[in-house]
Amino acid sequence: MEPANDIFVSVVTHGEVSLKFALGKIELQGMTPEDLPETPSRADHDTPR
Structure with a gap:
């Protein structure tokens, strides 16, 4: 990934x-709120571990 992005x-x-x-x-x-933590991985974004 490029830092600028x-x-x-x-x-x-x-x-x-x-x-x-x-509310x-x-x-x-x-989607439901439970799906949110997986969304960056499914979108092929790097996620810190």
Whole structure:
């Protein structure tokens, strides 16, 4: 990956999305909040371990 193109996502993001989903404020288009941790891997993004 090129540093100029790196995208960082906070672990808090998943919690925020889960809360908004539970409150009915967002739709995830065929996904559930439980699917979110796997999304970067399925999109072929590098994920730190």
